[in-house]
Amino acid sequence: MEESSEAHSEEKKASQDNKKRRLKTPSQVMALEKFYNEHKYPTEEMKSELAVQLGLTEKQISGWFCHRRLKDKRVSKDEPCANGRQDRLSGVIQDLGSGLGQDSCGSTKHVDYRYVDPREVESQRLYGNDFPAADLTSDKKSLYTERGMDDTSSESSSSLQDRLLTPIEDPHSVETFRYLTQDGPIAPLSSKGTRTMGYKPSGYLKVKNEIENAAITAVKRQLGKQYQEDGPPLGVEFEALPPGAFESPIRDPVHEPYYVGNPVLSHPLNISGLKKQPSPGSRYEINNSKLSSKDPYMQQEGPGIIHGIGHQEAKPSNLMRQKSTYIDHAGSLSGRNSSLDNYDDSSYNNNHHHKKSSKHGVEGMSSDSFHNRFSHHSGKVPSKQAFSRVHDDDVSPEIVQRSEYFKPPVSARNYCEAPDMEERGISTIMAQEDKFFGEGKTRKDVKVKMKHVNEMTVAKRGKADFSQQENGTNSYVEILPHKNNTKGSVEFLLD
DNA sequence: TTGTGTTTTATTGCCTCC
């Protein structure tokens, strides 16, 4: 009797919980944002898969995307979007005067010149594979600009944040694209989506060149110097810049102290050292060693954090301000030894578990389900069991440990997750992030730290003082950003 | 601790397209 009534009450409670508005977990939001970056208009199949992945209903997914688009639009509308506004990604001053504006995820109803039909853009992405070889190269470039343009939006919250990453993300998004379309489950599934997504050089592509020119020009101007045609290749480990790699400066005393583009470039040791030979006994090393055997991704590159932070730094400080909440994650980076690292699982569980409704019962994702889904799965929707979702309170120590790398910037509002992260298993990040958010630390606490880090990095950039990097005590936050910048703004510039 | 403002989520209605 008691049991039944108890069960009944629980059922009732669950039912009420379901009615109640429930916040998406950070991991869910992250996954959604991530997906949103790739597909602003997901197909039915995508939605359902996403729903399965995240333990949400399709309705919720649809609603979320809908609101997300609205948010994008709203934000972009709020933004004056004046010509020459700075690209949040790379600090590139975009030439909006060319008429390319930034697409918000905008509705097709809007004829605002700033909007580029997202569906069109997306279709181009989806069919990137179909591009002529010649186009592919240029398209790679275009992707950067596209994203840049595509990023108008979200100043606030996640959208902006992730978009800040886009340039860096882009190179990977190309890849993402590949797996999404070639062997990923998405493309084959998107019967509807693909149906209307034939590639037609219209809209954005029409003005692509203009965009590129404007962006490149802006970047060059910002850098204050020009690369030579045979400058160092980007996107790879940099050797010391060859003497005379640059042409004479473009008389901009203000940027004089800067190394061209990215100071880090001139300090290859910093990058490689960071990536390959972290200080002995460092957390990174420990994690890396652990990861190396299990996570091939981690072997390819440094922690996703690297990129994430870089994005943040690339972002204008005024933008950084907003939604500092998520920046906090990055902040935790610098304080690897801080208590932030010492959170325990129970905190999170206590904080969040009680809020969860019984409907889904799953907040996190299996450690690599998301990633696998959209990258390696052959297009078949795995069974639910296959996802073996990680319950919030079921985050295995291993996962948690692995995730520590990504602790920082993955979040809805400050989506600084690196492109790597995207490919390395969002779920891993998600698990970690959920955990992170769940830890007893308040966002406020973390925020302070992050702020500090940001200020440091900004100041550092201004001074072009890299001595700290050389002393070996540098934090990821301090160095990584530069690398990001390199990839984000310079790479495409030179590419 | 509380009040207030902001953000996020859910719902509903209308519109457009197929």
Added chain:
DNA sequence: GGAGGCAATAAAACACAA
């Protein structure tokens, strides 16, 4: 007519200042 999307609205969750 159904599906999908946008827009408006309400309400919950959250952040923050006093």
